[in-house]
Each structure stands twice: as structure tokens, then as C-alpha cells.
Amino acid sequence: MTTLILNLIRQGGQFASNAGVPGAIVRLVEMSLVMAAVMAFALIVTIVLIYVERKTWAYMQVRIGVIRVGPKGILQPVADGIKLLLKESVTPSNADRVLFRLAPIIVVVPALMAYIVIPFGDGLIAKDLNVGILYILSVSSVGVLGIIMAGWASNNKYSLLGGMRSAAQIVSYEVPVVLALLAPVLQSGTLSMTGIVEQQAGGFWHWYAFKPPFHLAAASLIYLIGALAELNRTPFDLPEAESELVAGYSTEYSGMRFAFFFLAEWMNMFLLAGIATTLFFGGWQAPLSFLQLPGRLGSFVWFFAKTWVLMFVVIWIRATFPRFRVDQLMEFGWKYLIPAGLAIILITGLVVLWS
């Protein structure tokens, strides 16, 4: 779907510039259309993800889950979305209006921006920056600002507390995530996302996660754990734990703004799973070379499948584990993950030097 649209856009662009439309406008329109396509993709994935998560959870919890809206409940997320859109967006009277309205946007936009450099398939990347990973890391860090703004602007002590906690958690776990992502960069020698995927061609034993001496497997673990913390998901979901803080930084939000926070979480989930797939699990490469399906759609299928496996693991973890207490969470990140990350970079460096 995306491939088709991207192709159409590119061909349309060429057609237009051949017809004499000034290059700048062509590029502008092209870029906007690409952005729209990426956004649409992100939204669709989110919708599907919501449904899959609820059903998976349900079955793990010995229940059936959503069954009423649409055949087997498929339209449930659509119903949720419509509900949120139609709800009144209440702004608390003492809230800081500007920040309150800005916060959800600042949380969602970086997630969307990062989608641009994910290689969904062979050649299916909105823009292949040669500093792809750097771009992703910098852009996703901006999301934290939105959370702090939300907590502060709500003028509610629970929100503030939740916002601070979330922010502290995310910022603390940025470090191990960055360290973990540096390992494949060192290994492959390039910051470009497609570059890294190409280095993993040939079969699943070339994938970084399965490459002996498995230093990168450790890096992938650290990355996944850090990603869970970034997403504020169990076992790191204390900021959302209603046992103390009602709904944390998003307590005062309703309607569309609340929907934005929600969307941001799911989009980030797909994003982080996608990054893990790209850097550690071979991106759009098939596990065995002859299984590689033809064309762009084929590579997209592999990428998609792997990302969904990772997301399933994330959902699985949420259904199973209890949650950490705040100080334990911080301790774990700073005292264990960061030294581990540093050690892995050291080892990776040695391995690269060796070979």
C-alpha cells in the first residue's frame, strides 16, 4: 500500500517537473504527500495494534476480549477513536493554556518524524538519511518535553508528579538505549539505516542479534528493555499506575488531546520495534535467502512480520510482569543497564578491531 503510494508520488513528481512546474513546488508537494502517507501508515498500524493488543491480552487472561463491534470486534479501535474524537476537550481553568494545548502535539510529532527513516522494505524508506540513527535518537528525545509540559500545565499535583516521574524514567533510560544502539553502528560502520540492514543480508545468522559472539544480542536485550521504559510500559509503567497517580501526566486531558497521547504511545511502540528489527534482526531480510519474497512488497512483509513478533513480546511482557517501584526502576537503569551498555560497546569495538 505504502509502496504503491510512494511510487505514485514519485512518478507524479517526475511527471510534474517534466511538465514544467517549478522544482521547488514539486518537491514541496512531494514531501507533503510522503508525510501524509507515512502518517496514514502510522495511524493504521496504531489502530491494528490496539486491537491486537487487546485480543492478545484477553486470551492470555483467559477471556475473549472485544467481540461486539464489527466481526470479531475488529472495528473496536475505530469505535474508540471516534469516541475520543467526539469527546469534549476540557481544559482545566487554572491550566497554562498554551503549554496545555502544545503538549500533546510535542509528544506525537517526534514519533511521526522518526517514521521517515525506518526502512520498511527494500527501497521503502521515506528518506534515507545517512545519519539515520542519529536523527532518530535526537528526534525521539524531544517527546520528553511534551510529557513534562503536560504534567506542569495541568495544574494538578498528580499530573505533575506523574509527569516528573515519566520524564525521569525516560531520560534515565535514554542512555542505555543510546549505548545499545551504538553497538550495531560500530559493528556496521554506518549510521544509515539501510546501510545497517544491508550488512545483515544472507540469512539469519548474519543478523546482528544472532551473530557470534552474541555481543549484539546483549545489546538488543538492553535496547528492548530500555525501549519498554521509554514507552512507559510494564514493567516500567509506574507513572501510569492508577494505584497512586490516577493517570499520571495525562490525567487532565480528554478528547482529542488525550487521543494524541494514546496515539503517541502506540506509534512509539511500533517505531521502537521497527528500530529493533532494523538494527538487530535484519530489517527486511528473510531468515533464509531463498525465502526472500520478490519485490518491495515481499521485503515489506518480512519487516512487518518481524516487527509484529517483537511487539507481541512486548504485549506478552505487559500481561505477565508486575511493575517496578520508581527507585528500583532508576536503580536498574543507572546501576545495571548503563555499565552493561558500556561493556558491550567495548566488546563490540574489540570484535570489530579483531575482524
Place this chain on the structure above:
Amino acid sequence: MGPQHPSTHGVLRLILRVDGEYIVGVTPDLGYLHRGMEKLAEERTFIQYIPLTDRFDYLGSMFNNMVFCRAVEMIAGIEVPERAEYIRVIVMELNRIASHLVFFGAFGLDVGALTPILYAFREREKALDLLEMVSGGRMTFNYMRFGGVRADLPPDFAKHARVFLDEIDERVAEYHGLLTGNEIFEIRTKGIGILAPERAIAVGVTGPMLRASGMPFDLRRKEPYSIYDRFEFDIPTGKNGDTFDRFVMRLEEIRQSARIVRQALERIPDGPIQSKTPKNLKPPAGDAYARVESPRGELGAYLVTDGGAKPYRFHLRPPSLSNLQSIEDLCVGMKIGDLVVILGSIDIVLGDVDR
């Protein structure tokens, strides 16, 4: 933490004094569920009051019934036939299993594990089905009468009960696998909320909390009532008195209760299920303090009669009230995140605390 809160197990209000993350003082504010049950007792005849007793500790209604009936039987000198005693033991232990399952599920929620409660409630449904077979009710049974029970066990009860009992043993092993061995769970519960045994007795704490602190004090052993001295069962005792011990012990108690029910089903004799008692019972003047080991601790009934058809004074000795009194001891010096876990491990029922 106000009366409406997802984690206070009922309408309990806790006033916390905190210093940063650390708890300096806890003052519970009770009475939100105070219904004047003791005053009501003075306005109802004895038999009219039995359904009201169900509502004290509503997760262990059989025990409330039992303790009230025993108090009346002690004063009036009513003997209970053998078969009725066996039936009483069976339903009480099934009720204990159901109550501990609720504890298990709710405690999982408090710690952040979202799945155990569904497993627990699946089992509880089966236990409640058994109790419904016998008494017609699922939570408030109104089943015991002075001198026996209201109705006999249905003919296929033993068969269904045995199926359930076999299953519950496997399930408890499953629950251990799900939560007890989980590192995050252990970090959240070990060493938290420690209660020393001498302090426990001085404060009046009884039941699983006391046993978790190391004192094997179970009324079924120490002061056997009904026919408990005929059954073989162990008294699980903890070592450290922390929340982890309390959790593990209650799961063990489920197993032991299942053991008792199995033995009772094997040995139950035929016979009448209620001794002949006048419908309008007028016990002689006097007083008695009857007590049973309920899932929360020592449940006592102090009954004063004046020869009339209504109690002169009825006081229920609430296990949850005394257990809750220890909360300040348990929480001082702990962090806010631990409060919910500790409160969950005390396992209170507000109907008991407030009456």
C-alpha cells in the same frame, strides 16, 4: 488517599504524612462503611439477624454466620449434630479458599501484574458455584442456623467438589509459577512491611498476618472449635513477617483448606442437619464470646442476652480492624510505592472494619 481509590480495597481513607518519597505517618480514617450493624442486632430477633451477619466480612460470609450461631449455641446450650458440623467445616473452608483467591488476585493488581486476578477469579467462580449449590448464594449465604445448617448438601456435591479440589492444587502451583518466583515481584515484596511477632500480638493482629511473622497461631489448632481437631492439616508459618511471606502463606492455606475439605467429604456421616431448636428462640440470660479463624484472622462474636427474643448486645470482634491498626508500624520508613503493596498484604475487608 481518599475513600475512592482503586487500591484501598474498599472505602478506606488514609492520611499520609510524607517526607519526599518516604512515609512518616499513616492515619486511617474509618467509618465510611459504618452501617450500625451492632445497633441493628438489638432490634432483630436472633434468626432475623443471621442474614445481616453475612454482610460483615462479605468475602467470608460463612464465618460470620458461624461465629454468630456459635455464640447463640454457647449461651443456649444447643448441640450441633455431626453431619451439620462436617457441612459447616466444608463450606467454611471453601469460603476460605474463595477469599484467599480474591486476595491473590487483588494483590497481583496492587503489584502491577494484571493477569493473576483473572486466573484467581476463574477458580473462584468454581468455588462459588459449589457454595451456591449448597446455600443458594454466591457471596452472602445466610446458610447457618442455630444448631446446624439450613439445607443439606445436594447429592452430586461431593463429585463436583472433588473435581474442584484436584484442580485447585494444580492451580496454586501455577500461581506460584506466575508470581512467586518472578524477580520483580520479589523485589517489590521481600523485606517490605515487616511486622515483629511480639508487636503483632500486642497490637492484636491475628490470622495470616500473625502467622507470617512466625507465630503459628491458628485458632483451628490452638483452640479447636467445631470438629477441627479431627482433621489433619498444616499451619503455614512465615519466617520474616514481610509481605512476601504473607502472600506465600495465603496460597499455602488454600492448599491446606483443600486438604481439610477432602477429608471432610470422606468422613461425613449421615444424620440430621439441624438439631431441634424452637423457631422463636429465647436463650437464657448470659453472655458468650465465640471465635473462629476467618481468612483474615480471629473473628469473634460477643453476645449478651437477657432472656428475650432479641440480643441485648452483640459485638463483632473484627479481625480486619486490629490488623489494620498495625499499618502505621508497617509503613513508617517505607516508600509511597510500598504502601499499596503493604495494604494489599494486610487483606482487609471494610465491611469488617467499619461494620
Place this chain on the structure above:
Amino acid sequence: MSEEQKEGAGTLEEKAAPPPPKNPLEERLNASFGDAVRTRYNRQGDLEISVRPEKSSELFGLLIGDAETPYDYLRNLTAIDWKDRLETVYHLCSTPTMTNIVVKCELDRGEPAVDSATRFWPGANWLEREVFDLFGIKFNGHPDLRRIMLPEEWQGHPLLKDYIMPED
């Protein structure tokens, strides 16, 4: 309780009750307290001590400090309104031997007050607050004597026999 003592009450069968085992404390109590204390055995065979309010603390101290049977466990603390007087009732247990004792204390209805038991059994704290809340009995020396079940502003003590329900 594994046995119940039955007393013929006119409604049900009479059985000859075996004499209750004596509690060794009884003689010592009668000796040290004399008139301030009356002892009897209740239907369940437990020693029941009626003590005058002024002497209650002394009695508690003796009970909790007893060498052979320290009464370390306060099982129950409540009160009864006998219309012409109030009475506080304490059920105590010595956990090493599982001997039970009942202490009763008759109080004047006009200004009911008795010493608090919290210094002997910290668990008495909330139990006494409840009695204060519902009966109006004051416990001298209680660290925090205020209502527990009813709101602070409530007037009256509901469990008294002459309590009148407010209109709303």
C-alpha cells in the same frame, strides 16, 4: 473452645456440668485486691473478674506481667449499656497456655470513665476509640481519644440504649 458448658435454661436438655478447672490466678487476685475484685467462672469455664474502675490498671498490670500465664493478647474490648450503668468488657488470652480470662468493669452512667488499657496492649487504641465513639466512655490516658467510625462533629453516642436517632 472444644467443650461447651451447658446450663439448664428451661428450653433445652440439662446436663450435669463438670466443675470448671480453677485458674490459679484467682486466689492471688482475691488476696491482693480484696473487695475491689469479684471472681466467678462463666459458662465456658473461663475466669471472669469484675473489677472496680479505679483498680483496673493495677489489675491489667498484674495480668500482663504474670509469670506463668502472661495475658499478652487482648482479644476483644467492648462495652455494654445496662441502662442503669455501663460496663466495659475485656477478653484476654495468654498465648503460651491459651487460658482465657474476662474482665468486666462497671462504670457510672453519668460520667463514665476508666483508665486506658493502651499502655498494656497497644491494640486497645482503636478498640477504645470505638467504645468512646459509640458509648461515650472516656479512657483516661488514651493517646488519641477521638471518634473513629462516626464523623468528628457527630453528637451523641449511638449504641446507648436511650440514643435517639436524628431526624435526617
